[in-house]
Amino acid sequence: MFGLKADWSLDIRKRYFTLGDYAGNEARWCPGCGDHAVLTVIQRICRDQQIVPEKTVAVSGIGCSSRLPHYMGTYGFHGLHGRALPVACGIKSRRPELDVWVATGDGDCFSIGAGHWLHAVRYNMNMTVLVFDNNVYALTKNQTSPTSGFGLKTNTHPQGAPLAAHNPLTTTLGITNVSFLAQTIDWNPAHMYETIKAAHAHRGFSLVRILQRCPVYSQDVYQILQDEPNKLMLLNHEKGITLEDKMANLFPTQKEHDPADMSAAYDIAFQQMPVPIGMIYHNPDVPCYEDISSEGNDMGMEDKLASLNKVFDQFAI
Amino acid sequence: MTKPEVVSTDSSVGKTRVPTQIDEHIVEIVSDSGEGAQKAGQTFGNISAKMANGVWTVEIIPAEIKPPARSPQGASGIRIRLGSHYITNMGDAADLVVALNEQVLYSRIATHAYKPGTVILLENKWATDPDPQIRAVYQSAVAEFRENGLIIQEVPMEEHCLKLTPHPRLGKNMFVVGMLSHIYNRDVDKAYHEIEMTFARKGEKVINLNQQLFQAGYDYARDNIDYHYHIPAWERDSDEPLIVTNGNQAFALGIMASGMEMVAMYPITPATSASHYLADVFHQVGGFVHQAEDEIAAIGFAIGSSYAGKTACTITSGPGIALKTEFIGLAVMAEIPLVICVVQRGGPATGLPTKVEQGDLLASLYGEPGDAPKVVIAPATIEECLHFVIMARKLAETFRTPVMVLSDTNLATGVQPYPRPKPKAEWLAPPIDQSPWEKGIAPYQWDENTGLSPRPVVGQAGGEFVLTGLAHTYESKVAYDRDSNQRGCDMRSRKLAALGSTLKPPSVHGDPEGDLLVVGWGSTLGAIEEAVDRARAEGHKVSSVHLRFLSPMEPGLKEIFRHFKQIFTVEINYSDKDDAPYINAENRRYTQLAMLLRSQLLVDVDCWSNVHGQPMQPGIIYNELSRRLNAMKGGA
Numbered sequence: 001m002f003g004l005k006a007d008w009s010l011d012i013r014k015r016y017f018t019l020g021d022y023a024g025n026e027a028r029w030c031p032g033c034g035d036h037a038v039l040t041v042i043q044r045i046c047r048d049q050q051i052v053p054e055k056t057v058a059v060s061g062i063g064c065s066s067r068l069p070h071y072m073g074t075y076g077f078h079g080l081h082g083r084a085l086p087v088a089c090g091i092k093s094r095r096p097e098l099d100v101w102v103a104t105g106d107g108d109c110f111s112i113g114a115g116h117w118l119h120a121v122r123y124n125m126n127m128t129v130l131v132f133d134n135n136v137y138a139l140t141k142n143q144t145s146p147t148s149g150f151g152l153k154t155n156t157h158p159q160g161a162p163l164a165a166h167n168p169l170t171t172t173l174g175i176t177n178v179s180f181l182a183q184t185i186d187w188n189p190a191h192m193y194e195t196i197k198a199a200h201a202h203r204g205f206s207l208v209r210i211l212q213r214c215p216v217y218s219q220d221v222y223q224i225l226q227d228e229p230n231k232l233m234l235l236n237h238e239k240g241i242t243l244e245d246k247m248a249n250l251f252p253t254q255k256e257h258d259p260a261d262m263s264a265a266y267d268i269a270f271q272q273m274p275v276p277i278g279m280i281y282h283n284p285d286v287p288c289y290e291d292i293s294s295e296g297n298d299m300g301m302e303d304k305l306a307s308l309n310k311v312f313d314q315f316a317i
Numbered sequence: 318m319t320k321p322e323v324v325s326t327d328s329s330v331g332k333t334r335v336p337t338q339i340d341e342h343i344v345e346i347v348s349d350s351g352e353g354a355q356k357a358g359q360t361f362g363n364i365s366a367k368m369a370n371g372v373w374t375v376e377i378i379p380a381e382i383k384p385p386a387r388s389p390q391g392a393s394g395i396r397i398r399l400g401s402h403y404i405t406n407m408g409d410a411a412d413l414v415v416a417l418n419e420q421v422l423y424s425r426i427a428t429h430a431y432k433p434g435t436v437i438l439l440e441n442k443w444a445t446d447p448d449p450q451i452r453a454v455y456q457s458a459v460a461e462f463r464e465n466g467l468i469i470q471e472v473p474m475e476e477h478c479l480k481l482t483p484h485p486r487l488g489k490n491m492f493v494v495g496m497l498s499h500i501y502n503r504d505v506d507k508a509y510h511e512i513e514m515t516f517a518r519k520g521e522k523v524i525n526l527n528q529q530l531f532q533a534g535y536d537y538a539r540d541n542i543d544y545h546y547h548i549p550a551w552e553r554d555s556d557e558p559l560i561v562t563n564g565n566q567a568f569a570l571g572i573m574a575s576g577m578e579m580v581a582m583y584p585i586t587p588a589t590s591a592s593h594y595l596a597d598v599f600h601q602v603g604g605f606v607h608q609a610e611d612e613i614a615a616i617g618f619a620i621g622s623s624y625a626g627k628t629a630c631t632i633t634s635g636p637g638i639a640l641k642t643e644f645i646g647l648a649v650m651a652e653i654p655l656v657i658c659v660v661q662r663g664g665p666a667t668g669l670p671t672k673v674e675q676g677d678l679l680a681s682l683y684g685e686p687g688d689a690p691k692v693v694i695a696p697a698t699i700e701e702c703l704h705f706v707i708m709a710r711k712l713a714e715t716f717r718t719p720v721m722v723l724s725d726t727n728l729a730t731g732v733q734p735y736p737r738p739k740p741k742a743e744w745l746a747p748p749i750d751q752s753p754w755e756k757g758i759a760p761y762q763w764d765e766n767t768g769l770s771p772r773p774v775v776g777q778a779g780g781e782f783v784l785t786g787l788a789h790t791y792e793s794k795v796a797y798d799r800d801s802n803q804r805g806c807d808m809r810s811r812k813l814a815a816l817g818s819t820l821k822p823p824s825v826h827g828d829p830e831g832d833l834l835v836v837g838w839g840s841t842l843g844a845i846e847e848a849v850d851r852a853r854a855e856g857h858k859v860s861s862v863h864l865r866f867l868s869p870m871e872p873g874l875k876e877i878f879r880h881f882k883q884i885f886t887v888e889i890n891y892s893d894k895d896d897a898p899y900i901n902a903e904n905r906r907y908t909q910l911a912m913l914l915r916s917q918l919l920v921d922v923d924c925w926s927n928v929h930g931q932p933m934q935p936g937i938i939y940n941e942l943s944r945r946l947n948a949m950k951g952g953a
Binding site: 024025053054055057058059062069070072073074075076077078079080083085086087088089090091092093094095098115116118119292293294295296297298299301303304305307308309310311312313315316317 | 363366367558559560561562566570573574576578579581598600601602603604605607609610611613614615616617618619620621622623624625626627629643644647734737738740741742745773775776777778779780781782783784785786787794795
């Protein structure tokens with residue numbers, strides 16, 4: 001009758017999570033800081049995906065962006081400068097069911113934590129890693145970061161940064177087992193939403209570099225990209241990130257790019273201008289380290305005791 | 318097979334075939350690296366342990382993998398002390414040595430490993446080496462050794478092994494085991510079985526060859542070597558079964574028996590062999606060894622696992638501790654349970670990677686910036702290495718703190734039989750609590766008296782909190798105010814005091830009062846007690862105390878110390894000699910435990926130490942006891 005099956009039932013969720021469930025302390029970033037926008041996007045994605053708050057951990061290092069866990073309503077781990085990734089990997093190692101997010105910055109990830117970044121990409125553990133890249137050390141008040149452009153005047157280089165900016169995109173693509181790399185901008189929440197959503201959906205280590213404005217120390221570094229949107233290159237593909245037309249139309253420069261194509265991805269990552277945004281590389285088939293590291297974590301006490309006895313017996317005399 | 322020529326050079330050696338009964342002997346096998354001396358020693362040690370002798374073996378390890386052949390600094394080998402009683406340390410000078418070349422003996426002589434009368438069975442192929450220079454240095458070394466009282470017996474080991482294998486360099490070690498097995502009257506069936514176990518992975522062909530080499534050595538000794546001893550079995554009080562391990566294996570077994578499932582490590586001598594063994598068997602109890610990209614990542618990974626409810630362990634040595642310092646501070650600050658096994662070596666910097674030192678005590682206690690109270694314990698025996706790790710996980714979880722377990726190269730490479738533990742369910746970590754968190758309980762709901770607080774674990778609904786390394790409130794909110802920081806420090810320190818209140822005063826070895834009291838910690842236990850026993854047997858009023866808990870410190874020490882005229886620590890870490898240039902009572906730098914005891918107890922605790930990189934030997938401690946007793950007599 002009326003096309004309904006007789007045994008239909010309404011799927012009522014036991015719990016429905018609202019944005020409030022993902023909210024922690026009131027964010028204390030500076031007014032106008034791009035971090036606010038990222039936080040809002042993360043919370044919306046959590047709500048839209050109905051991520052279970054107590055099964056979720058936001059991990060961070062030290063820096064402005066690393067305050068993010070405090071503003072989430074989930075579990076959080078605000079650890080040491082540069083060391084978010086080892087902790088996040090450790091959390092995942094025996095608890096693969098947990099949803100792990102990492103908030104880190106250009107100094108935290110690409111400088112003091114650079115070694116961990118390389119190896120975490122290679123472990124390819126399933127987590128969503130957001131690098132808030134504002135081209136500067138902000139929390140410690142305006143020092144040169146690895147992504148500071150040549151000539152950027154900072155407190156450590158008042159005459160201008162002496163080196164060209166490091167390109168973390170090409171570095172990431174050069175690491176064995178890289179499985180997801182995307183870039184987005186904090187001043188377009190729709191693109192940021194779709195990018196982070198895709199990163200979260202990927203099973204593996206998803207690295208998203210967010211070009212993020214610091215209103216106090218590096219307010220100018222992305223100004224040109226805002227003033228002249230043709231200097232951004234929107235990457236489109238059916239397997240990549242898609243925007244609604246009216247949003248996509250804001251980007252005069254667009255490129256069809258298959259994120260499975262490593263060689264094309266590298267060319268895009270390498271070029272300085274226009275700045276690519278969207279999914280640069282994606283390989284859903286790279287094995288995840290937690291599949292190995294969590295083996296045996298369901299072993300019962302009896303089995304363990306029996307095995308222990310066997311192990312001890314090997315040393316018997 | 319033609320009977321080889323008898324090459325005994327000492328006319329005083331008799332020809333008796335009845336073994337002479339002895340109480341104990343110290344045997345060494347020394348060679349170039351890669352000649353299998355350690356494997357030979359372990360095999361011989363295992364055979365001896367299985368014949369119910371007390372055994373202690375310790376490896377002689379050069380720092381390089383393949384140092385130049387025939388060089389004193391390249392000496393690689395093993396010492397096996399075996400006796401008809403419980404053996405707790407490496408002892409003093411060796412009684413019998415098998416050396417595969419003469420050059421490696423120089424480094425052992427330099428460390429006073431031998432005495433006049435030590436018998437050296439020396440590979441004689443160098444006497445006929447095609448290189449005239451080798452022949453010359455060999456002859457002059459043999460002459461020099463004899464002049465110094467060593468009894469050199471040249472043995473054509475190479476020649477005999479060549480009859481069985483074209484690669485005598487690889488096979489000679491089992492020939493050596495064969496010789497030793499005849500000299501010490503070992504059970505041949507047990508030896509064959511042991512060789513089978515040693516080479517089980519290499520297949521029957523290799524096992525057979527090694528058994529033949531063993532037999533050749535055994536027959537050679539029977540026909541040509543006049544030393545023939547019997548060391549009766551160790552009369553034990555109980556017949557409970559024994560296991561034989563080294564200290565690093567004991568750490569690994571303890572980790573498994575504690576229920577910990579994650580070890581994150583980075584390779585570092587002398588700690589790594591614990592992870593080698595663990596990596597081989599950990600999966601049998603559902604565990605995993607993560608080799609991290611560096612020491613910092615190793616502890617970070619372990620902390621991540623611990624934070625998520627699976628208390629983890631990281632294993633390292635001094636340089637690794639230096640690198641892990643910041644994370645240890647975080648674990649203290651944020652109250653994350655964690656077990657840190659530290660196998661100490663010589664420091665500072667790269668120091669003496671393969672040698673013994675007890676130099677990381679103060680770094681463990683005070684290495685972090687700010688106040689970072691944590692539990693520091695030190696096993697004194699190989700058996701304790703196993704049990705202390707089990708205790709460490711429980712302490713870490715109960716007191717919500719990192720626990721550092723300090724062993725050293727001496728324990729790590731020493732091999733000793735001890736009672737086989739009977740694994741118990743209560744040793745294992747319970748499953749992670751995923752029940753909803755009780756409303757209204759803060760993540761740091763410190764008990765004012767004990768500093769203890771219940772810990773929400775990821776997955777517990779309602780327990781969500783953000784752990785932080787910043788000063789924080791009960792609710793784990795970042796707090797810069799004066800009261801919150803004071804409270805946090807108070808509470809973390811109070812946990813140590815609360816734990817300390819549950820400890821018993823240590824027992825005194827010997828009489829509870831007397832002239833001299835020796836205080837030690839860690840691997841020196843056996844050597845100290847043997848030296849004290851020797852002095853006591855001569856009627857001296859000497860006792861010793863050995864500390865296992867260094868943080869919190871064991872209670873009751875002041876009361877124990879009150880009953881002795883002089884107290885001094887024996888340690889393997891640096892102290893200024895009191896008569897060194899510029900040194901006086903005010904500026905003298907004491908050993909690490911002595912410094913702790915002096916500051917904590919306001920007792921004039923003296924110290925005696927060296928940093929020779931060697932395990933403490935009972936003989937040198939005994940000499941120091943005698944020196945002090947004489948000085949006291951002279952002063953009275």
